[in-house]
Amino acid sequence: FVPRLMLPLSVSYDHRVIDGAAAARFTAYLAKVLADLRRLAL
Numbered sequence: 833f834v835p836r837l838m839l840p841l842s843v844s845y846d847h848r849v850i851d852g853a854a855a856a857r858f859t860a861y862l863a864k865v866l867a868d869l870r871r872l873a874l
Contacts, residue, residue: 843855
């Protein structure tokens with residue numbers, strides 16, 4: 833077991849309003865921003 837920083841995050845999308853591909857792009861972008869602390873300061 834190796835301790836590490838983790839943020840449990842749950843996101844839900846209404847597929848009647850938003851396309852699943854757009855939701856996947858947003859989730860990937862959010863993960864990238866949260867992984868880079870310098871971007872959070874901007």
